[in-house]
Amino acid sequence: MRIAIPTEIKPLEGRVGLIPEACADLIAVGHQVRVQQGAGEASGYPDSAYTKLGVGILPDAVAIYDWAELVIKVKEPYGPEPQMLRADQTLFCFLHLAANEALTHSLLASGVTAIAFETLADGGGLPILAPMSDIAGRIAVQAGSHLLWRPEGGKGLLLGGLPAAQRGRVVILGAGQAGGNAARMAAALGAEVTIFDTQRTRMEAMRELGANVTALYPYQESLAEAVATADLLIGAVLIPGAQTPHLVSRELVGQMQPGSVVVDISVDQGGCIETIRPTTYEEPTYVEEGVTHFGVANMPGAVPKSASQALSAAMIPYLQRLASGQWRDDPVLGEALNLSGGELIYPVLRDQYLRKQTKKIV
Structure with missing residues (x-):
């Protein structure tokens, strides 16, 4: 699978979706990984830290999103990013859609499949959050x-x-x-x-x-x-x-x-x-x-090196399962799905927006 990590563009967000060592583990099992130029610098990972482990570097966000099958971010799509997503892509990041109706509509319009870190539950906890x-x-x-x-x-x-x-x-x-x-x-x-x-x-x-x-x-x-x-x-x-x-x-x-x-x-x-x-x-x-x-x-964005290391360690077991392509039958990943193909899937989120629509109609 083609896995891409764009640079975070939320103001003063220094974290990166995956640290180089996590990327190397994905490459070792046959995946291709690309990182946007400079994506890891604020977390203490220059481009050279990625390339020496076999990660490719792409020059900008447009190139990253054009190439990607699976997009790994930290924070929700911001600014022009929702318009870069497509229906044949999967997005894995923090989304927090319950409080962001505009982003929810943008992602629904894109058709992207989006799985949220904050709704991924396993063993009674929220391991990525x-x-x-x-x-x-x-x-x-x-x-x-x-x-x-x-x-x-x-x-x-x-x-x-x-x-x-x-x-x-x-x-x-x-x-x-x-x-x-x-x-x-x-x-x-x-x-x-x-x-x-x-x-x-x-x-x-x-x-x-x-x-x-x-x-x-x-x-x-x-x-x-x-x-x-x-x-x-x-x-x-x-x-x-x-x-x-x-x-x-x-x-x-x-x-x-x-x-x-x-x-x-x-x-x-x-x-x-x-x-x-x-x-x-x-x-x-x-x-x-x-x-x-x-x-x-994005409070953890102030300590991006510590936060990126902790986030990658928490994410990588689930990312490996997601990248296998069989995740829809996975009880953990499947239940963390927020939206796909223009439809809201996560029950709490779907019910919340249905109530909002009902109020507007009434």
Whole structure:
């Protein structure tokens, strides 16, 4: 199979779809692999790192998409990319279509077959999404801590506190992969952490992080009380393939103290905080209701070498099965299919768009 890796063009997205060693494994079993010129440079992989392992280099995106049977990306098609895709191609990347109706329509129009990393479930987990969630959870705390600095418009607060100085209060929505990592990072800094989740096993795991961590069920009253006093609010709610519901209203954000910070990791699925909107690392923040919001939808893109290595390792077992051409009978890959031949396939996504169409008709 002809497998192609284009350069990521989302602003300041430094990751690459496959690192050279992963490409070499595909070549070893008979596949052809091409990488767009310069695609790996931001991740620390010059073109020479690919060519010495037998990977071909193509000069631009047009050449990459013209040649490809299987396109491997990190982030969803951006800018002119949807128009380059064809019905005889398969796309394997993060898609987050639930919160992006325009992209969904573009991909449907192209006829491309698209399988999303974030909907690939195996063994009760989300193995390709998981390492990126690990990174995003950690970055959320690091970014939030920095934004609490006074020169950044924050409260002038050190999250971990000091002798004779109060600890910062961190509230986290969701104790899954991203939220759990955020809690570990915040707890290690010494912050006072309150994390909300509906699953008892997750809450028990969070309680083991230390005496400065409290795990609670998200009753409306408990959630409202915690958010109103939070210095840093982190959203980390995930419903695979679906748009994230708003758990925190604009009114509740307005009750937070001026200079507080909101970071919503789930922004690429629509966000679980009503006031959040997607941003990029070029302009990562904005202020609403007196609160600084960080809505970067590709947080792991800031650490592209680490993220690309972790992503390739998580992806390659599934990519090898996908490239075999027999993937439609594979229970894992088949159930991660989002759309194909102009039709929405993934049930949660299909149902969401059917409801939207019904509302428009009514």
